[in-house]
Amino acid sequence: xxxxxxxxxxxxxxxxxxxxALELAQQAVHSGVAPLDAINxxxxxxxxxxxxxxxxxxxxLPDMMASAEAxxxxxxxxxxxxxxxxxxxxxAGTVIxxxxxxxxxxxxxxxxxxxxxxxxxxxxxxxVDVSGEKFAAKARELNADIVGVSALLTTTMRNQKTVIxxxxxxGLRSQVKVMVGGAPVTRRWxxxxxADGYAKDAMSAVVLARELMQLKTQEATGIHA
Amino acid sequence: MRxxxxxxxxxxxxxxxxxxxxxxEDPGVRVAPYVEDLLRGAGITVKDGVAHIPETxxxxxxxxxxxxxxxxxxxxxxxxxxxxxHVHFDPGSSCLNILDPETQQPRPAVSNDLVRLxxxxxxxxxxxxxxxxxxxxxxxxxxxxWYRLLLVLWHSEKPVVTGAFSSSSLxxxxxxxxxxxxxxERLRQRPRAIFDVCPSPPLNWSEFASQNLVDLARAGVPAExxxxxxxxxxxxxxxxxxxxxxxxxxxxxxxxxxLAQPGAPIVWGGAPAIFDMRTGKTPMGAIETAMLDxxxxxxxxxxxxxxxxxxxxxxxxxxxAQVEMESGMSAVLGALAGINMISGAGMLDFLACHSIExxxxxxxxxxxxxxxxxxxxxxxxxxxxxxFAQTGLHGDxxxxxxxxxxxxxxxxxxxxxxxxxxxxxxxxxFDILARTKKRVEEVVASYQRQPLSTECEKELIAFAQRxxxxxxxxxxxxxxxxxxxxxPNMV
Numbered sequence: 092x093x094x095x096x097x098x099x100x101x102x103x104x105x106x107x108x109x110x111x112a113l114e115l116a117q118q119a120v121h122s123g124v125a126p127l128d129a130i131n132x133x134x135x136x137x138x139x140x141x142x143x144x145x146x147x148x149x150x151x152l153p154d155m156m157a158s159a160e161a162x163x164x165x166x167x168x169x170x171x172x173x174x175x176x177x178x179x180x181x182x183a184g185t186v187i188x189x190x191x192x193x194x195x196x197x198x199x200x201x202x203x204x205x206x207x208x209x210x211x212x213x214x215x216x217x218x219v220d221v222s223g224e225k226f227a228a229k230a231r232e233l234n235a236d237i238v239g240v241s242a243l244l245t246t247t248m249r250n251q252k253t254v255i256x257x258x259x260x261x262g263l264r265s266q267v268k269v270m271v272g273g274a275p276v277t278r279r280w281x282x283x284x285x286a287d288g289y290a291k292d293a294m295s296a297v298v299l300a301r302e303l304m305q306l307k308t309q310e311a312t313g314i315h316a
Numbered sequence: 317m318r319x320x321x322x323x324x325x326x327x328x329x330x331x332x333x334x335x336x337x338x339x340x341e342d343p344g345v346r347v348a349p350y351v352e353d354l355l356r357g358a359g360i361t362v363k364d365g366v367a368h369i370p371e372t373x374x375x376x377x378x379x380x381x382x383x384x385x386x387x388x389x390x391x392x393x394x395x396x397x398x399x400x401x402h403v404h405f406d407p408g409s410s411c412l413n414i415l416d417p418e419t420q421q422p423r424p425a426v427s428n429d430l431v432r433l434x435x436x437x438x439x440x441x442x443x444x445x446x447x448x449x450x451x452x453x454x455x456x457x458x459x460x461x462w463y464r465l466l467l468v469l470w471h472s473e474k475p476v477v478t479g480a481f482s483s484s485s486l487x488x489x490x491x492x493x494x495x496x497x498x499x500x501e502r503l504r505q506r507p508r509a510i511f512d513v514c515p516s517p518p519l520n521w522s523e524f525a526s527q528n529l530v531d532l533a534r535a536g537v538p539a540e541x542x543x544x545x546x547x548x549x550x551x552x553x554x555x556x557x558x559x560x561x562x563x564x565x566x567x568x569x570x571x572x573x574x575l576a577q578p579g580a581p582i583v584w585g586g587a588p589a590i591f592d593m594r595t596g597k598t599p600m601g602a603i604e605t606a607m608l609d610x611x612x613x614x615x616x617x618x619x620x621x622x623x624x625x626x627x628x629x630x631x632x633x634x635x636x637a638q639v640e641m642e643s644g645m646s647a648v649l650g651a652l653a654g655i656n657m658i659s660g661a662g663m664l665d666f667l668a669c670h671s672i673e674x675x676x677x678x679x680x681x682x683x684x685x686x687x688x689x690x691x692x693x694x695x696x697x698x699x700x701x702x703x704f705a706q707t708g709l710h711g712d713x714x715x716x717x718x719x720x721x722x723x724x725x726x727x728x729x730x731x732x733x734x735x736x737x738x739x740x741x742x743x744x745x746f747d748i749l750a751r752t753k754k755r756v757e758e759v760v761a762s763y764q765r766q767p768l769s770t771e772c773e774k775e776l777i778a779f780a781q782r783x784x785x786x787x788x789x790x791x792x793x794x795x796x797x798x799x800x801x802x803x804p805n806m807v
Contacts, residue, residue, distance in 0.1 A: 151593035245412035
């Protein structure tokens with residue numbers, strides 16, 4: 092496949108153009124391009140560009156949402172092709188997301204979920220007002236790598252600790268990394284409750300999730316950089 | 317003439333209301349099972365947890381809302397006048413962290429921090445009311461909401477802006493107030509507190525919020541709707557669209573409240589904000605957030621209702637030029653808009669942190685805003701000619717009896733926090749934070765707690781001990797031991 096098609100795929104993500112991303116994915120499939128090549132050489136570099144431009148303040152959250160939508164459109168074509176071929180896109184990790192018990196705010200969590208998905212994570216969103224036990228049960232069921240707990244209110248952020256306690260009680264704490272976020276949450280709070288990481292915004296949540304996955308691998312293999 | 321700032325013209329307000337009434341009917345408003353029968357009883361269709369409220373009924377219920385009401389001090393004096401163009405300020409509420417007075421670094425707040433803040437706000441006339449400003453991290457979470465109120469009632473005579481954290485704890489807070497007021501009937505007649513009740517954007521009255529509205533209405537304790545559309549995230553990105561959503565949330569809340577008890581006092585209030593598209597934060601100091609506050613209040617005023625807004629807060633993490641610029645601007649705008657209760661002073665870092673020092677600096681901005689709304693008065697029979705007749709072109713106005721008689725009315729004299737040259741004269745610091753810390757110490761030192769009656773104090777303590785013991789709290793921090801300590805004793 093010519094480089095300019097990969098370049099067009101990349102640009103469709105940067106432009107946040109789901110229709111174009113979808114059409115390019117369909118064309119790729121018809122012309123026999125390996126789905127993984129389209130993903131790795133076209134669409135994923137587009138998401139990296141978006142992340143970089145966002146970090147530099149050149150892109151805004153609605154632009155990112157549109158890029159994630161474009162990524163989703165492309166994957167709706169490419170994922171089934173991968174499955175048909177008996178393969179799967181290698182996932183960056185499995186993440187359970189939810190807002191704490193007593194809190195029904197989810198805009199930040201949705202952003203995090205969207206960006207994690209766009210960056211190759213398998214995300215299961217439990218929604219809002221989620222108890223620690225529910226987090227633990229789903230983490231066990233999906234053999235999750237990371238649990239992400241959001242809270243918007245000063246009154247509900249304390250429940251982030253109850254999620255950590257529930258994972259502990261379920262005997263999962265050593266296998267699951269916990270990241271926390273939300274308007275009132277700080278790094279200090281994350282440290283205080285024993286979370287593995289804190290992300291101040293959706294983009295840093297992606298960076299953090301990658302770091303936590305790296306840490307998990309190091310812990311599992313005993314190899315440290 | 318009282319100076320006034322108007323952001324929306326009449327036709328735009330009418331369009332906002334027109335669409336708000338459309339929204340509460342279609343798509344409607346999500347409500348909790350607790351109020352479904354109440355709404356159905358009034359002829360409102362409730363399907364799948366969504367109430368479809370007809371405009372005619374909503375308009376009729378809006379007519380029942382008192383156009384004005386008062387909050388009272390402990391001694392029974394009128395202290396806050398909700399309604400008309402009356403403007404009051406209170407500190408921001410329910411903050412988990414405080415900027416440590418010594419280190420100026422954020423840390424979890426404890427009971428004695430709240431006590432200290434209450435003492436400062438008590439002695440600053442700029443604050444007509446107290447708020448349950450902080451969540452005390454040294455008391456168990458389950459009793460966190462009423463414990464804040466206990467501390468405020470114990471240390472303050474001013475009215476309180478407060479709120480419950482759950483539907484069940486509301487009754488504990490009301491019980492506390494009733495003890496302090498001398499019974500529920502007296503509390504109803506002379507309310508000492510008002511309760512913030514927050515819908516969840518967009519257009520959702522949760523179980524907790526729905527129940528609080530109904531229970532407050534039936535108890536005759538004033539409620540203050542704090543609708544929080546986040547423009548671009550949980551509300552339309554346009555300011556006009558978010559103001560419309562705010563109106564729909566307030567109107568639907570009023571419908572629930574007035575159906576529970578027609579004529580019960582309620583305030584059209586909010587804490588709207590824009591959603592920063594770079595960071596996902598909700599900047600309280602952004603000018604567009606202030607514009608939302610003003611627009612929302614103007615719609616409430618158009619309906620003749622008492623109003624509230626969340627202003628005088630800054631977003632920087634520390635006391636600096638940004639935080640004070642943001643806080644000062646919104647204090648002035650809120651006062652010019654004639655908003656009845658303006659909450660938020662003392663808060664920074666997107667409402668994540670409180671600072672007693674900031675509260676004291678904000679009080680200076682508030683005093684200036686209060687002076688501004690007094691306006692320019694023609695205090696003398698002739699404005700200038702009679703004075704010129706005395707001085708001629710020598711211009712020696714300092715000697716005139718009018719000068720001496722009137723300068724205190726014309727000029728506001730800020731405290732030592734503001735450097736008007738006194739720092740150079742009396743050798744105090746040129747650093748505003750140093751001057752503010754000194755001022756805080758002075759205000760705290762001048763505070764003298766006015767005890768309640770012995771019987772009432774005993775009853776409050778017995779109540780607090782009874783409620784807190786099951787949660788494992790053996791002492792009553794901030795009540796029986798009020799020595800200020802910077803060392804939080806965490807539970």
